[in-house]
Amino acid sequence: MEQLLNLPPDGSAHGPAIDNLIVIVHWLMAVLFVGWGTFYIYTLIRFKRKTNPKANYAGVKSHFSNYLEVSVLVIEVILLVGFSIPLWSNRVDDFPAEKDVLRIHVIAEQFAWNIHYPGPDGRFGKRDIKLIDSENPLGLDRTDADAKDDITTINQLNLPVNKPVIIDLTTKDVIHSFGLNAYRVKHDAIPGMSIPLWFTPVKTTDQIREELRHTFSIAEAMKKVETMSLPLMTKISIKKGMDMNDHMLMQDITNASGEMVMSKGENLNSENIDKLADTGTNEISSRPMANLDKFISMEDYKNNAGEIIVAKNEILSEDAVTKLVEADMKEIMAREGSTIDPFVVMEAYADKSGNQIASKGDALTEEMITKCSEAGINDIVLAPATPTEIACAQLCGLGHYKMRGYVTVQTQEEFTAWFDEQEAALNPPAEESVASDSTSVQTTQE
Numbered sequence: 134m135e136q137l138l139n140l141p142p143d144g145s146a147h148g149p150a151i152d153n154l155i156v157i158v159h160w161l162m163a164v165l166f167v168g169w170g171t172f173y174i175y176t177l178i179r180f181k182r183k184t185n186p187k188a189n190y191a192g193v194k195s196h197f198s199n200y201l202e203v204s205v206l207v208i209e210v211i212l213l214v215g216f217s218i219p220l221w222s223n224r225v226d227d228f229p230a231e232k233d234v235l236r237i238h239v240i241a242e243q244f245a246w247n248i249h250y251p252g253p254d255g256r257f258g259k260r261d262i263k264l265i266d267s268e269n270p271l272g273l274d275r276t277d278a279d280a281k282d283d284i285t286t287i288n289q290l291n292l293p294v295n296k297p298v299i300i301d302l303t304t305k306d307v308i309h310s311f312g313l314n315a316y317r318v319k320h321d322a323i324p325g326m327s328i329p330l331w332f333t334p335v336k337t338t339d340q341i342r343e344e345l346r347h348t349f350s351i352a353e354a355m356k357k358v359e360t361m362s363l364p365l366m367t368k369i370s371i372k373k374g375m376d377m378n379d380h381m382l383m384q385d386i387t388n389a390s391g392e393m394v395m396s397k398g399e400n401l402n403s404e405n406i407d408k409l410a411d412t413g414t415n416e417i418s419s420r421p422m423a424n425l426d427k428f429i430s431m432e433d434y435k436n437n438a439g440e441i442i443v444a445k446n447e448i449l450s451e452d453a454v455t456k457l458v459e460a461d462m463k464e465i466m467a468r469e470g471s472t473i474d475p476f477v478v479m480e481a482y483a484d485k486s487g488n489q490i491a492s493k494g495d496a497l498t499e500e501m502i503t504k505c506s507e508a509g510i511n512d513i514v515l516a517p518a519t520p521t522e523i524a525c526a527q528l529c530g531l532g533h534y535k536m537r538g539y540v541t542v543q544t545q546e547e548f549t550a551w552f553d554e555q556e557a558a559l560n561p562p563a564e565e566s567v568a569s570d571s572t573s574v575q576t577t578q579e
């Protein structure tokens with residue numbers, strides 16, 4: 134069942150218990166679905182009108198269905214009392230001791246995650262709503278003694294592995310939902326409330342990425358190479374009330390006094406056509422929209438002057454198509470792109486003469502795929518670039534999809550190094566500031 138559900142990899146201590154519960158609930162639902170479905174079909178056949186022209190007023194006499202109902206109820210109570218409630222209570226009640234944890238604040242906003250670490254002193258600095266601006270989205274008061282060493286990041290959550298973390302979650306505007314799928318954490322952020330949640334990451338981001346290694350077939354990607362015909366540019370007459378929503382303008386249009394009315398590339402919907410007609414334009418150059426932006430050019434295409442207008446491996450945006458159409462091209466070689474999801478390569482690849490194509494950890498690009506194909510490499514090993522991330526699990530407004538942050542779970546040493554680096558950027562080491570300023574604030578602060 135677990136494979137069937139295709140759950141994301143799990144890197145937290147409490148994750149297996151949650152996955153276990155999800156699996157058991159699905160088993161119960163599967164049994165109920167098959168059971169009730171079968172019973173329904175049975176009744177349709179058993180009590181069909183042909184064999185039972187007259188209703189039976191006595192009805193069912195056996196108690197079988199009662200027993201069945203009661204046993205379903207008993208199973209549900211066992212699931213609730215035996216599994217869900219203990220798991221829930223462990224999550225919201227049994228918080229780890231303060232001395233063993235990393236405590237941080239997460240403040241959501243439309244559309245970002247602000248992370249606030251207390252710094253080496255372990256105390257969070259004051260935040261003031263009046264100090265909030267684009268530079269200081271938390272309104273952290275840096276003049277407060279506790280705030281001087283506080284680290285803040287946007288959309289970047291770094292955590293050490295194997296250490297419990299308590300996150301005090303809140304939001305500046307609407308309700309958001311803090312979701313770390315790879316760590317089986319999901320919690321709503323409510324304006325005006327600070328809600329603690331905790332978990333222990335037991336796998337680093339790198340370990341989870343290793344688990345997600347998979348083979349990508351270069352040959353398969355290259356099978357998608359095909360000749361595609363390009364749209365034709367035509368002169369058309371327009372008049373008010375026309376709608377050519379699937380066409381775009383292929384020239385700039387100016388009015389009598391030379392001001393731009395509409396520029397090349399704009400859509401010819403009825404509103405825009407009316408606008409053109411109003412300025413006295415009645416003939417324009419246009420072309421149908423190409424909608425090829427998920428395709429990649431497979432050659433360099435040049436204009437008559439020999440300049441490359443669309444390069445190999447370039448995305449066929451409408452702009453690129455316009456350039457090709459203007460150079461009188463009728464068709465081009467293209468293939469469907471493969472890098473819409475961000476991936477990294479998990480091994481190094483080189484061509485036959487030893488030239489590096491990619492090294493481990495590089496982001497997968499279309500160029501890399503083409504080069505691998507040319508070098509005769511059929512398969513490469515990939516993994517998701519961001520296997521662990523924070524996503525907002527609440528429709529919190531247009532732009533909600535942008536609310537994705539990176540989660541980097543690291544070894545304790547890596548985390549300390551990161552932390553020290555952030556700290557050094559915030560408060561440069563004393564020696565350096567002494568050199569530039571003899572009455573250093575840094576040293577008096579000890």
Ligand SMILES: [Cu+2]
Nearest residue numbers: 309525529536
């Ligand atoms: Cu949100």
